Amino acid sequence: xxxxxIRPIPSVEDVLAREPLGAELAAIKAxxxxxxxxxxxxxxxxxxVIAGPCSAHDETAVCDYVGRLAxxxxxxxxxxxIISRIYTTxxxxxxxxxxxxxxxxxxxxxxxxxxxxxxxxxxxxRALRESHLTAAEEMLYPDNHAFLDDVLSYxxxxxxxxxxxxxxxxASGLSIxxxxxxxxxxxxxxxFNAIRAAQLQHEFSYHGWDVQTSGNPLAHLVxxxxxxxxxxxxxxxYFEHLMTAAEMYDQYSHVNQAIIVDVxxxxxxxCFKEQPRIALDVLESRRHSPVLRTMVRGIMLESFIEEGSxxxxxxxxxxxxxxxxxxxxxxxxxxKQIAELC
Numbered sequence: 001x002x003x004x005x006i007r008p009i010p011s012v013e014d015v016l017a018r019e020p021l022g023a024e025l026a027a028i029k030a031x032x033x034x035x036x037x038x039x040x041x042x043x044x045x046x047x048x049v050i051a052g053p054c055s056a057h058d059e060t061a062v063c064d065y066v067g068r069l070a071x072x073x074x075x076x077x078x079x080x081x082i083i084s085r086i087y088t089t090x091x092x093x094x095x096x097x098x099x100x101x102x103x104x105x106x107x108x109x110x111x112x113x114x115x116x117x118x119x120x121x122x123x124x125x126r127a128l129r130e131s132h133l134t135a136a137e138e139m140l141y142p143d144n145h146a147f148l149d150d151v152l153s154y155x156x157x158x159x160x161x162x163x164x165x166x167x168x169x170x171a172s173g174l175s176i177x178x179x180x181x182x183x184x185x186x187x188x189x190x191x192f193n194a195i196r197a198a199q200l201q202h203e204f205s206y207h208g209w210d211v212q213t214s215g216n217p218l219a220h221l222v223x224x225x226x227x228x229x230x231x232x233x234x235x236x237x238y239f240e241h242l243m244t245a246a247e248m249y250d251q252y253s254h255v256n257q258a259i260i261v262d263v264x265x266x267x268x269x270x271c272f273k274e275q276p277r278i279a280l281d282v283l284e285s286r287r288h289s290p291v292l293r294t295m296v297r298g299i300m301l302e303s304f305i306e307e308g309s310x311x312x313x314x315x316x317x318x319x320x321x322x323x324x325x326x327x328x329x330x331x332x333x334x335x336k337q338i339a340e341l342c
Contacts, residue, residue, distance in 0.1 A: 007114050012146045012207065019121045021150050025128055032134040032153050033176060035081055039297055040177055040218050040258050046078075047342035048260065048298025049335055050136050050154065052085025054309075054323035055100050057107045059123045061318045062086060063130055065305050065328070070131035072332055076339035083154050084133045085300065088120040089140035090322055091160050098312060098321055102144065107312040107321055117147050124151045139178075142170035146207060152176060156300075159184045159224060159265075162194045170206065171198035173213035179222035179260050179300075186226025186234055188245060192252050195219045199254060220258040221245060222300065225266025233266040237278055239285040239292075246295050259295050264302040264323070272308070272324040275301045276334045283341045299338075303331040 038044035089100040105119040134153035171178040180194040198219035226234040249257040263278040305318025307327030
């Protein structure tokens with residue numbers, strides 16, 4: 001094999017021992033998990049909003065942003081539950097570009113995954129400590145979830161990973177909601193099969209052990225749009241798409257049937273300014289259908305302090321270095337609109 005060993009990766013035990021969660025934050029996470037679970041099991045009427053930058057590259061700016069979310073959460077707490085989106089891995093279609101904090105703790109520096117693993121845990125702990133909001137992450141590398149398992153309240157499996165068996169089986173062992181995104185080809189049966197797999201028990205290899213999982217009843221569908229054969233975006237957030245997804249749920253024996261709509265990516269054609277319009281369209285669809293009102297449980301959006309995006313070397317505070325994001329002012333306005341309409 002042509003692998004070159006660069007440095008050892010720290011063990012899960014070592015990383016957690018150096019950066020422990022602590023009893024106070026563990027209690028906050030437990031309560032947040034309870035509330036989010038209640039929404040997805042329809043025991044709570046509130047609407048979920050998962051919001052944050054495309055990729056979290058700057059600890060201070062991310063914590064600043066999450067602190068702003070926490071203040072808005074206080075004003076909308078009767079209608080909306082906000083989950084901060086702190087994604088520290090970035091899948092790259094062509095293999096080039098910034099791959100996330102876990103690869104590059106310094107976005108302008110060299111790759112160092114050993115330090116990146118420690119950096120992402122520090123980031124999540126600081127954000128939770130300062131805001132009391134637990135976060136969502138994308139599970140790009142299933143093995144890395146163990147470094148953050150005690151701090152996260154939501155995990156997304158992306159369009160490129162949703163067909164992967166290791167992702168599906170790892171999701172079956174998590175005790176938090178896992179959103180299965182439809183693949184870029186748009187085939188919803190792929191996502192529904194992923195949900196089914198995640199809700200079943202499995203035995204497989206994980207972190208050097210032969211492990212057995214009990215199945216995850218909180219695995220659910222995330223609609224993120226698709227792309228045609230020429231790469232052009234094909235949205236799947238319209239009323240008809242939502243109804244089709246709801247009807248497809250009836251063909252499977254999934255429990256806790258739920259849909260989250262990603263208003264970015266191919267649903268927005270990667271035009272970040274379209275996200276508020278799409279979010280409000282989803283709410284209008286819920287208003288017109290009792291089925292969708294109970295099944296569509298939330299949205300995801302890409303948002304940061306400053307709108308748009310930049311190159312890493314430009315170093316503008318609070319602006320994405322990957323996909324363009326909605327700015328803070330528009331984000332705050334949108335969340336408050338959602339609280340009024342949901």
